Amino acid sequence: MKNEYCGVFANLITSLATADGDFDPGMMRDHVDWVVGNGVHGVSCLLGSGGFTYLTRAQRRDVIRCVADSARGRVKVLAGIMGETTKHTIELGQDAIEAGADVVVAQARSYIPLTRDEAVAHFCRVADAMSVPIGIYNHPRSTGFTISPDIYKELIDKAGAILTKDGGPDVSNVPNVTSICGENFAYLSGHPEVMLGAFAMGADGCDVALGSVIPKELVELYTAACEDKDLVKAQQVFSRLLPVLQAFKRIGTPRAAKAAARILGVASPIQPQPVLPITADDEKLLRNALAQANILRA
Numbered sequence: 001m002k003n004e005y006c007g008v009f010a011n012l013i014t015s016l017a018t019a020d021g022d023f024d025p026g027m028m029r030d031h032v033d034w035v036v037g038n039g040v041h042g043v044s045c046l047l048g049s050g051g052f053t054y055l056t057r058a059q060r061r062d063v064i065r066c067v068a069d070s071a072r073g074r075v076k077v078l079a080g081i082m083g084e085t086t087k088h089t090i091e092l093g094q095d096a097i098e099a100g101a102d103v104v105v106a107q108a109r110s111y112i113p114l115t116r117d118e119a120v121a122h123f124c125r126v127a128d129a130m131s132v133p134i135g136i137y138n139h140p141r142s143t144g145f146t147i148s149p150d151i152y153k154e155l156i157d158k159a160g161a162i163l164t165k166d167g168g169p170d171v172s173n174v175p176n177v178t179s180i181c182g183e184n185f186a187y188l189s190g191h192p193e194v195m196l197g198a199f200a201m202g203a204d205g206c207d208v209a210l211g212s213v214i215p216k217e218l219v220e221l222y223t224a225a226c227e228d229k230d231l232v233k234a235q236q237v238f239s240r241l242l243p244v245l246q247a248f249k250r251i252g253t254p255r256a257a258k259a260a261a262r263i264l265g266v267a268s269p270i271q272p273q274p275v276l277p278i279t280a281d282d283e284k285l286l287r288n289a290l291a292q293a294n295i296l297r298a
Contacts, residue, residue: 005076008039009078011049012032014045014050014051015268028066042075043078047078048253077101084109102133107139127160127161133160134160134161135162152164163185163188165190188206192208193246196235199234209254217240241293259278
C-alpha cells in the first residue's frame with residue numbers, strides 16, 4: 001500500500017469565488033487538472049493551506065467531491081477532516097468518504113491541548129468509524145501536540161494509520177519515524193524548507209502547498225532525490241527553489257500560496273476575509289523570488 005502514497009502530493013489551495021468564502025468548483029476543477037497535468041503523484045485538500053477553518057461542513061464536502069471527481073482514476077486524493085471534537089471529525093470523515101476521498105487525514109486538534117492518551121483515543125475512534133484508511137497530519141505549531149515516533153507506531157497498530165503529512169521542522173524525525181513504522185507507512189514531508197534533507201533521509205514524498213503553484217519543480221526535485229538518487233542534481237534544484245521557500249516562510253504559506261497563484265495565473269487568489277491580500281513589499285519579495293527561481297519570466 002505504501003507505494004500508492006509516495007511522491008509529490010499537491011496540498012491544494014481552495015478556489016473561492018468571493019471573499020465571503022463562496023466555493024468556485026469550476027476553477028477548482030481546472031486547478032486539479034493543471035497540477036495533475038504537471039506530474040504530481042497525488043493531491044490533498046482541506047489541510048492548512050486549504051483554508052478548512054473558513055468553510056462550512058457542506059462547503060468542505062463540496063470541495064472534496066470536486067477534487068475527487070477531477071482527480072478520479074489519475075491520482076490519489078487525501079482529504080483533511082479536522083474538527084474541534086471527535087464527533088465532528090467523524091462526521092467530516094463520513095462526508096469525505098461519501099464525496100470520494102481515498103484517505104482521510106485527521107489531526108490531534110483541540111482548543112484544549114490534548115494529552116497522549118486523549119490524542120490516541122481520538123484517532124482510534126475516528127479510524128473505527130471510517131471505511132477508508134486514515135492518515136495523520138502532524139503540525140505541532142497549530143495543535144500544541146507533537147506526534148512522536150512511538151505515538152506513530154501506536155497509531156499504526158491501533159488505528160491502522162497508513163501515512164503522515166509531517167509538518168514538524170526537525171528533519172531527524174524522518175529516520176526516527178520511518179525506522180519504527182515499517183514499510184507500509186508512508187512519510188510525506190510537510191515542511192518545505194527541510195524537504196531535501198527529508199528526501200535524503202528516507203521520506204517517501206512531500207505534501208506541501210508549493211505543489212499547488214510550482215508542481216513541476218517539486219516533481220523535478222523529488223525525481224532527482226528519491227527516484228534517481230542523484231543528490232547533486234537534487235541540491236541544484238533545491239538551491240534554485242530556495243528563494244521561493246524563503247519567501248513563503250517570510251510571508252506565511254497560506255497567504256504566499258494564494259498570492260503566487262494570482263501572480264502565476266494558476267488558481268483562484270481570493271482570500272476569505274478577514275484575511276487580506278499581501279502587502280506591496282511582500283508582493284515584490286515573492287515576485288523577485290519566483291523570478292530568481294526561473295518560474296516567473298519577464
